[in-house]
Amino acid sequence: MRAAPARTAAAVGIGALVIAALVAVAFLTPGPALPTRAQDGLTLAISVLIESLPFVILGVLLSIVVQVWVPPGAIERWMPSAPWARRAVLSLLGMLIPVCECGNVPFARGLMMRGFGVAETLTFLIAAPIVNPIVIITTHQAFGFDDGILIARLLGGYAVANLIGWLYSRHPDPDGLLTDRFRASCEVSLESAAHGGAGKGRRSLAQFVVELRAVMPALVIGSAVAGAVQVLIPRSALLAIGSNPALSIIAMIALAMIVSICSNVDAFFALSFASTFTPGSIVAFLLVGPLVDVKMLALLRTTLRTKVLAGFVVIVVLFAIAVGSVVNLLA
Amino acid sequence: MREYLSSRLLGVGLAAGLAAVTLVLWLNGQLALYINPSSNWFAVPMALIALVGTILSFALPRGAESDHGHDHGDDHDHDHDHDHEHRSGWGTAATVTGGILATGVVAAIILTPPATLSAELAMQRDTGAPPLFQGADTVALASTGDTAKFGVGEWASVFATATNPEAFDGDTITLTGFVTPTDGGFGLTRLVITHCVIDAQPARVPVVASDVPATGTWVTVTGTIRDAGGRLQIQPASVQTVDQPKDPYEY
Numbered sequence: 001m002r003a004a005p006a007r008t009a010a011a012v013g014i015g016a017l018v019i020a021a022l023v024a025v026a027f028l029t030p031g032p033a034l035p036t037r038a039q040d041g042l043t044l045a046i047s048v049l050i051e052s053l054p055f056v057i058l059g060v061l062l063s064i065v066v067q068v069w070v071p072p073g074a075i076e077r078w079m080p081s082a083p084w085a086r087r088a089v090l091s092l093l094g095m096l097i098p099v100c101e102c103g104n105v106p107f108a109r110g111l112m113m114r115g116f117g118v119a120e121t122l123t124f125l126i127a128a129p130i131v132n133p134i135v136i137i138t139t140h141q142a143f144g145f146d147d148g149i150l151i152a153r154l155l156g157g158y159a160v161a162n163l164i165g166w167l168y169s170r171h172p173d174p175d176g177l178l179t180d181r182f183r184a185s186c187e188v189s190l191e192s193a194a195h196g197g198a199g200k201g202r203r204s205l206a207q208f209v210v211e212l213r214a215v216m217p218a219l220v221i222g223s224a225v226a227g228a229v230q231v232l233i234p235r236s237a238l239l240a241i242g243s244n245p246a247l248s249i250i251a252m253i254a255l256a257m258i259v260s261i262c263s264n265v266d267a268f269f270a271l272s273f274a275s276t277f278t279p280g281s282i283v284a285f286l287l288v289g290p291l292v293d294v295k296m297l298a299l300l301r302t303t304l305r306t307k308v309l310a311g312f313v314v315i316v317v318l319f320a321i322a323v324g325s326v327v328n329l330l331a
Numbered sequence: 332m333r334e335y336l337s338s339r340l341l342g343v344g345l346a347a348g349l350a351a352v353t354l355v356l357w358l359n360g361q362l363a364l365y366i367n368p369s370s371n372w373f374a375v376p377m378a379l380i381a382l383v384g385t386i387l388s389f390a391l392p393r394g395a396e397s398d399h400g401h402d403h404g405d406d407h408d409h410d411h412d413h414d415h416e417h418r419s420g421w422g423t424a425a426t427v428t429g430g431i432l433a434t435g436v437v438a439a440i441i442l443t444p445p446a447t448l449s450a451e452l453a454m455q456r457d458t459g460a461p462p463l464f465q466g467a468d469t470v471a472l473a474s475t476g477d478t479a480k481f482g483v484g485e486w487a488s489v490f491a492t493a494t495n496p497e498a499f500d501g502d503t504i505t506l507t508g509f510v511t512p513t514d515g516g517f518g519l520t521r522l523v524i525t526h527c528v529i530d531a532q533p534a535r536v537p538v539v540a541s542d543v544p545a546t547g548t549w550v551t552v553t554g555t556i557r558d559a560g561g562r563l564q565i566q567p568a569s570v571q572t573v574d575q576p577k578d579p580y581e582y
Contacts (some may be wrong), residue, residue, distance in 0.1 A: 008390045015389030026355040031442030047365040047528035054377030206396040213342030217433040224436045265526035
């Protein structure tokens with residue numbers, strides 16, 4: 001199936017022309033201006049997309065690296081053998097890989113295609129956006145050690161990741177947690193890794209195409225929903241319930257799920273609510289936001305079944321309510 | 332054919348569309364309309380990688396991405412998957428709808444001219460609490476008198492949190508922002524961004540005026556800060572209508 005060099009060059013030439021045309025259209029923006037509301041929603045969606053696209057690309061590149069370029073056994077050799085210890089180590093992997101939540105999804109898919117277990121990878125996926133150097137720094141900048149918000153966020157994120165990893169590791173059929181589509185690409189990938197398959201360059205390119213196909217529609221739709229919801233639901237409706245200890249936690253969880261802010265900076269966003277909201281509700285916001293916001297759910301849906309995601313949301317929300325209540329009692 | 336189109340268009344296609352928009356905005360100096368310029372160093376090279384990857388992907392023969400991969404249609408799932416073959420009607424419908432939606436959104440992004448958030452949105456988001464991104468340092472800095480670089484965001488923090496408002500009485504300032512309605516004058520408002528527009532928060536300083544410009548008008552106010560019984564406000568010497576600045580947000 002090797003294409004002749006001339007044909008490859010021609011194909012790349014066509015590709016370059018198509019991209020040039022695309023850039024030209026983007027320059028000209030021949031479309032009309034939209035009504036204010038619709039334009040605001042679109043502006044918000046564009047900003048999420050432009051902000052997260054680089055992380056997604058980085059995540060895809062890392063996923064290509066772990067899947068195609070790291071030799072078999074190179075990572076596995078460093079892993080402990082007890083399942084709980086493996087999960088504990090993987091949940092700290094986020095410390096070394098500073099991609100925030102959108103980039104984690106393709107990276108985690110790369111880990112699973114490499115043969116890592118579903119529960120283990122879930123543990124990484126949940127912990128990474130919270131126990132991540134950039135997130136720790138920005139949360140510290142925003143809150144310092146006030147009210148234990150930083151500590152509660154880190155320990156809470158680490159704990160909920162290992163809790164969910166443990167729960168799903170008890171699932172009798174771990175592969176049943178995955179969508180068929182993703183399971184099929186795992187099989188293809190393991191097979192071609194075993195047989196050598198096509199050249200590494202070509203496998204990298206194929207992985208680039210496959211991962212973007214999996215992630216992009218979800219990212220676009222998730223961002224569009226996040227933009228639309230923000231225009232449609234007035235923020236004052238949520239904030240009216242700010243100072244009640246119990247309701248404030250629910251309100252901030254709802255806000256976290258709607259706004260879909262990258263976990264790298266959500267602490268600054270939360271800071272502006274700190275004067276009106278209880279510390280526990282801020283912690284709940286900081287725990288829920290990176291894990292189950294609208295955009296993230298759309299992304300996770302590429303890999304995990306709806307039933308698994310529903311369980312996931314329930315656990316995370318209940319956990320955040322528990323941690324938030326404890327913080328409110330102590331603060 | 333349909334499989335091939337959807338695999339390329341909805342993957343590298345959507346990514347390339349967004350990457351092209353990122354690149355064009357950067358070339359036009361308009362990327363600041365959407366993200367904080369401090370992350371341009373990351374956003375622009377990654378957009379370039381996406382475009383180069385897309386160009387190279389044209390050399391990948393049709394179907395190479397799923398080598399010998401056929402879908403395993405043995406599962407009687409109620410799972411609305413991103414699949415095409417051997418799928419229930421619902422699954423196919425969901426995939427097609429999702430694909431059309433996503434393509435439509437990206438097409439709209441490519442085709443419509445860049446825009447800023449509206450004054451209406453800023454007002455809707457105004458919760459009365461000023462953004463505190465700048466933290467306590469701002470207020471400390473302000474009391475040393477080093478306020479030359481302060482924008483609406485910094486001043487709004489100072490106005491809201493200064494424990495010694497009388498210290499600022501008599502300071503002269505020149506600030507640009509857009510007009511939002513308040514009692515006894517107008518709010519000089521600016522959206523403050525930490526990372527990207529989705530975290531935009533309005534900051535507002537009160538200007539005393541009887542002649543209030545239309546909501547959403549951009550103005551430059553020159554005036555003096557007055558302490559009105561512990562509440563700081565601006566007594567304007569001049570209010571001049573200006574064009575919307577090239578970087579309408581503060582960071």
